Amino acid sequence: MKIFSKEQIYEADALTVKRQNISTTDLMERAGTQIFNWIHARMQGAQVPVHIFCGIGNNGGDSLVLARHLITHGYHVKTYIVNYSDKRSKDFLINYDRIKSVTKDWPVLLTNDEAFPVINPKDIIVDAVFGIGLNRPVVQWVTALFDHFRASKAFTLSIDVPSGLYLDKAPEAINSVVSASYTLSFAAPKLAFFLPQTAQYTVQWGVLDIGFDQAYLNSVHTEAELIAKSEVLFLFKPRTKFSHKGQFGHSLIIGGSYGKIGAVTLASKAALSAGAGLVTAYIPKCGYTALQASLPEAMVITDVNETYISSIDIEIDPSVIGLGVGMGTDSKTVQALDVFLKSNKYPLVIDADGLNILSQHKALLKLLPPQTVLTPHPKELERLIGGWKDDFDKLDKVKAFASTYNIIVVIKGAHSITVFNNKLYINTTGNPGLATAGSGDVLTGIITGLISQGYDPLEATVFGVYLHGKAADIATGKYGYQSLFASHVIDYLGAAYVDLFKKPESQEREDDEENKGS
Template structure:
């Protein structure tokens, strides 16, 4: 699913009006009616007090259309105009007149905190104060109104975006944004719904189709894309009846050090479970018995050094190399890493200490093969790109880094984001159970195993992140968040593959919206 920018939404609005030969007021009527249909289907005439707070722009106009329909259908509605400016949009004024024509209970003008209405916990708040066009700080008394919403503990439904939320930068303060229980977003969700600093402002979201021009929506290229089952299903490469292991590549996992052979074991098992035809581990001698005993499906080559990687000497030409898990950053290991990069001709996936050595010796970045996949956790990412001031700044820094070195970067999180060629792929699977030791090693193995089968590095990364999260989502049903282990994710990877061909149910759709 495409995640449109503010400018693209405005262009969709303009083209829809032009190509469908309608007025902007007609499009606003359509949006407000869809809001009403969503609420009406769930309320079924329930006489719960509904407080509709409308700004004086187009978002407020949408709220006025909603309030009018709620009123004419017999709901208990109270409408308020949040008068934060002397300017009014044309379509707001049209719908202000329309709502006054259907009720004697005209909208109440709010101008300061002394006029805030009483709201009870069992009431419903509709937030239609600001839309996507907000480009200046929220005035103090409107912030106080948002605090009033929170203090009421009432269910809060935001129109398009929680008011006060920018689409391209972090808010000045969290209190400057409405805390929405649910957001009804027009055409598509917004990128801000998936970033840690801004996602907190809406618990759940849904998308309303308001009839934007489909030709434009389908043809425009967006910076960000939301990755769910529908998107990854098109990446899946089926196997034929006469397939054999030689067709699915040979993955080489390089890593491990004394006390950290488990990381390599997890990565190797992840690669095998993702479908790699063969997997070989290159590890220090100290890990030979442990790895051979714990994972008989993998082959093992040992370094001459007992406790660390000191000289990467492999005769075979692997389909792909996954390097860094449990590797350490010993001076001998660094020399071996540099020598390997100079000679390597295979696609490369780097994690953990492979990334730490890059961060410490940035000249090595120029030796990476094109489209090398980097899978840093937050601290490793900071070592690579420096400190960021907010999530949007982080995205810009990662895009610049990925472009400079022609690499793919995975930003791990509740909604893991893959960045390549200035494009963002926002994942919808995964849960807090993945915050456990070894889950990153498993992801490295999965991506490596997919590349070995012939998936392009970007395809393998986007697909691998999805499968990794989906396996955790299935496994957490048995183990819960606290008891989920990295090895459980591997155990449920097959179920994640099978789930690709299961018809999605309502629970699947809700999980995609919640990212859990």
């Protein structure tokens, strides 16, 4: 699913009016009616007090349309105009006149914090104070109104975005944005819904189709894309009846040091479980027996050194190399990596201490082959690119970093984001159970195993991040968040693959009913 910028939403709005030969007022009526339909389908006439807070721009106009429809359908509605400026949009004024024609209970004008209405916990708040066009700090008394919303503990529905939330920068203050229980976002979700600093402002979100010009939405190139099952299904490479292991490549996992052989074991097992035909682990001698015993399906090559990697002497011809897990940063390991990168001709996936070495010796970044995949956690990322002032600044810095070295970077988090060629691929799977030792090693192995099978590095990364999160989602059904191990994620990778072709439960019920009828 595409995630549109503010400018693209404005363009979609203008093109829709032009191509569908309608007025901006007609489009506002459509938007407000769709919001009403969404609410009406869920409330079914329930007489719960609904407090609608309208701004004085187009977002407020949409909510005036909503208020009018709720009133004419007999709902208990109270409408307020949040008068933060003397300016009014044309369509707001048109709908302000229209609502006065259907009720004697005209909207209440709010001009300061002295007259905020009483809102009970069982009431409903509709927040339409600001839309995506906000470009200045929220005035103090409006911030106090948002605090009033929070204090009421009422269910809060935000229209398009939680009021006060920018689409391209973090808010000035934590309380200057509405805390929405649910946000109905026009056409597509907003990037801000997926970033740590801004995702906190909406518990849930949904997309509302208000009839924007579909040709434009389909053709426009977006900076960000949301990755769910429908997107990764197009990446999946099926196997034929006569497939054999030689067709699915040979993954080499290089890493490990004394006390950290488990990282290589996890990555190697994940590569196999992701579908690599063969996997070899290159480790120090101390890990030979442990790895051979714990993962008999993998082959093992040992370094001449007992406790850490001191040279990388490869006599096999791998399809891809996953490098860095548990490797340590001994000076001889750093020297070995330097020598290796200068002659390496294989695709790379780099994690953990591989990243730490790169951050300490940034000249090595120039030796990475095109589309090398880096999978840093937040601290590793900071060591690579430096600090950032907010999540949007972080994205800009990662895009610049990835472009400079022509590499792929995974920003790991609740919504892991793959960055390549100035584009963001935002993952939708995963859960807090992944905040556990070894889950990053597993991701490294999965991506390595996918590249081994012939997925190009970007496909492998986007698909691998999805599978990693989906396996964790399925596994938590048995283990919960707190008891999830990284090895459980590997155990459920098969279930994640199977889930790609599983119909939603609602579709299965419909199919069952049709089969019964036939």
